[in-house]
Structure formats: structure tokens, C-alpha cells
Amino acid sequence: MVVFDKPKSLTDAQLHYCPGCTHGIIHRLVAEAIDTLGIEGKAIGVAPVGCAVMAYNYFACDMVEAAHGRAPAVATGIKRSLPENIVFTYQGDGDLASIGMAETVHAATRNENITVIFVNNAIYGMTGGQMAPTSLPGQVTQTSPYGRDVKTAGYPVKIAELLSALDGPEFIARVAVNNVKNVKQAKKTIQKAFENQINGKGFSLVEVISSCPTNWGMTPDAALKWIDDNMIPYYPLGVFKDKSAKEEG
């Protein structure tokens, strides 16, 4: 009897992520949601530019590779063309919160019926550890070698809070994947973001606080602790907007 197996909607391709990176967990949670809801045959994913650029090789459903930041626009086109299909994007912080900010905000305000998985690890991973829009004040990166100085580099962008101020989006939540309890909550939340789309509710975004041991310069273990000590205090977890719950409640 198999008690633990790879989700069916992940391919057999070997992931290229660094040791200790939490992208693997998040891929698995997305795939588990797709499996549980039985939507692999209808799903179309949009991969970003960044560490998850090759996600199109890892998800077994149909996939499209978008230009940097443009995934919500690409997903909009796909969903408008095929409204019965399930369309999701998987994007990092540079992609979604910097270069793709306009596409993100406008897909949200149109309440496009898509699911957005937003991986926030406070750094540009693929290009080798530059300051991200979500890097914390004082955080040392390759392009903030003396620590992020908010006087010159500005403050981190709190995407969940920012988007939840819009009238458009259906569901905005923030989760983390640094311990078992948080992973369980993340799994439930990601599944809900897909259920919302199936039920025609509209734009659902889950921000996932993630780690980058390589570019943070930490062991995987220390990176998970750094999330508890530094990331979550700045980026509190929870549901920021849930239009249907508000209506029902």
C-alpha cells in the first residue's frame, strides 16, 4: 500500500530548486489541490520569470511560459478564451510585485476568475540575490549591500494588504510554509483559491511566505526560523479579503 506518493499533477521531471528552498513544498501544495479537485485535465498554468521559470516542466497540466511580470495578463487571455478551464499563475515577488505590479493590480480589480500563487521570499533568487520589492528594511542583498535603506530604496510592498483594499478581488490571503502547522494552513488556503475559480467567484490570490537559504546565506533550518522571526512579523498571516464569506456572514 502506498501511503505517501507524488501528486499526479506533478511530472517526473527533477526539480532544479536549491536545497532547502520551499518552492518544492509550494509546487506540491498546488498539485495536491489540483488532484483533490480533479481538475488536472482542465487546468492551464502560467509560469513566471524567476526561480519558478521552469514550472512548466513540473506541472503535468497544459502550461504557458509568460514574460517577466505578465502572467496575470496572459492568464486573462487564456481564461477569456477558455472560461470553462481552470487557469492559474505561479509567480515570485520580483515578477508579481515589481515588474508585474500593473498586471497584478488590474487583474485583481477586474476580478478575473483566475488563481494566483504568489511566492514571497523577499529576494530575487534566479539572478543571484538582489533586493526585491518585498525585501525587509535593513535586509542585506547583492544590491542593498549595506541593508535596505528605506530612505533611498523605499519600503517593502505588502501585496496582500494592498490588493485587499480594492473592491474587485474575491479572495486575498497570506500563508507561510516554514513549519507543519503553516503548511497545513497553506494547503487549505491554496485549495480554496482554486475552489473559488471553479465556483466562478473570481480573482483569488494566495501570498506564500517562502525561504531562500542560498541567497539569504543561511542553512535551510535557519532560513525557516528567519521566516518566523523576521518575515511573519512584517507580513502577518491570515485572510485579508473574502468577499463571499463577508456576504454569507
Add this chain to the structure above:
Amino acid sequence: MENKVLMKGNEAIAEAAIRAGCRHYFGYPITPQTELAAYMAKRMPKINGTFLQAESEIAAINMVYGVAGTGKRVMTSSSSPGISLKQEGISYIAGSDLPCLIVNVQRGGPGLGGIQPSQSDYFQATKGGGHGDYHLIVLAPSSVQEMADLTALGFDLADKYRMPAMLLADGTIGQMMEPVVLAEEKEISKVNKPWAVTGTEMKREHNIINSLYLAPDELEQKNFERYEKYKVVEENEARYESFMMEDAEYCVVAFGIAARVSKNAVVAARKQGIKVGLIRPITLWPFPKKAIADAASKVKGFLSVELSTGQMIEDIKLAENCKVPVELCCRVGGMIMSPDEVLGSIKKLMGGAK
């Protein structure tokens, strides 16, 4: 009996696109192509289609990329500064081998330029425009009728060769009204698109729409394959109109609104006994090289008439291969030459040519 209607060029594009089976339009407001978007905004909701005013030109072209990936006919339209913004997406669409139609109703540049007609995006349209090695099929309408006809042709060629097509119009043809006969709405010729992302339905391997190839040998191979396809397009799809070329001693080359002006100049010159003809490229890529090369062995000189400081003239020179002189007659910035100015340039060419 043919059903003639009076339409603006921009509206003719929109109606022709709908009749060619396009049900998805994404755009962003910009002069002088606005009528096209306005027409789509009215019509698309009535025929179960998509009209979406995107947050930017960049978003619009990426929405086009999304729909094109699903295998449906899709288009966007803009004018010069907006087309510059779309170049990122156009490069991705070309690099992913997707069909779509992009309309550029050109205005004067560079920068914000002006809002009057221009042809100064010739290089951008025919030499790639965005990053990387690629081409678009570029169609240059010279009348409102051609706005409609070449729109339909653009969709067909894009599907046939699995590459983006561009309708390179100008503010004059976009804004002016002429009688036009619109084709009946037809069943889209069923082009098989097994590569499209439509959901696997658990019946096939997953399809991936992508332009990333990290292995250099693989990327090289992809580029070479695409250029093999481009060769076929160049061999089969070059289109042009030849006017009074049979006995011509001089050849005017012009497209779009500049060709309309040039035709009047050719007629005026003929009345004065000057043996001059016109070659009007209808496709700018592929450029009608053979027609120019053939003419080069018969005429004493070429005159390129353009609303740019001389862009198409380079393609004329490449095609005629230094056989005879090639001169330029141009106005830019939204100005249009008069037939008299073209006639003057023809006479100047005659004086200089040996």
C-alpha cells in the same frame, strides 16, 4: 450585387476581423486607431466575443499571447508609441510560434512624436522590432478596401505559418472613409492546432507554450528551424501591385498612402511623356525583392517615396543590387508629399540617372 458600404479604414479592419472569425480583441486607447477599439467595444459583446481595454499596451499584447496559445484568432491594435510597448510581447509570440494579428496605424515619431500619419515604423515592423531573430508577416494596405482584405489575409497567413502578422497602416488610411465591400462571414478554414493549450482532458501529454531554451544548441536549432519557415514565406507570400511598369524607364516604389500619392504622380508624368511606373509592395515582409530585381534590369533608376527619412529604400537597394541609382522622396513628422513633389523627384532622378 456587391454590397458596398462607406466606412472609415479603422472600422473596416474591425468588421473584417470579426468576419474572419476573430472573437478576442485587447487594446489600449491611442490616436489615430481609436475607432477600431470603439467598434470592437460595441460589437464584441453582441457576438459573445471579448473586448477588453487593458491597463497598458504591454498587458494587451500579453493577453493576445494568452489567447493565441489557446489556438483562437486574436488581435490587438495600436499606434506607433503603443507598438513600441508591445515589442516585448511580440518577441515572445514570435519565439513561441503563435499566430495573431497586430495592427499598427502609424503616426509620426520618434518619442511621443505627433498624431498625424507616418510610415516611420517600417524598420521596426520589417526587421523584427523586439529582441531576437524573428520576422512578422507585414501587410501594407493602401485603401479602406485593403484594410479589410489584408486583415482577413493576415489572420489566414498567421495561422498557416504559425507566426504573428502585422497590418502596417497609417493615420490617413485609418481615418479616411471609402466605399468597401466586406467579405461574407465565413467558416474559419480549419487549421489543426495540436500544440494549443486547451487542457489535456487527461488524453494527451501536456502542451507547453514557451520561448525559453537554456541549452544553446537547442535554441540555435529552434532559430534555424524558424528561418527555414521564413524562407518558405519569402518564396510564396510576397505580394505587390505593378502599375504602368510594362514600358517604364523609371520605377517609383511606394506603399500605403505614399503609393496613392505616387500613382497620381505617375499618371501626371505619363501625360508629359515620361515613361515611369510604380511598384507598390503589399507585403513589406516578405519584401517583393524579385519584382524589384526584375525591374532593375529594365529601368534607369528607382525612386522610393516614403513617409520616413528613408527606411524602405534600404530594401530596394538590397533587391536591385547597385544596378541603377535609387533616390528618395520623403516627408516626415505627419506631413505628406504632394503628387507634384513626387513628380519633381522623378524629374530629378531622370536628370541624375545615366
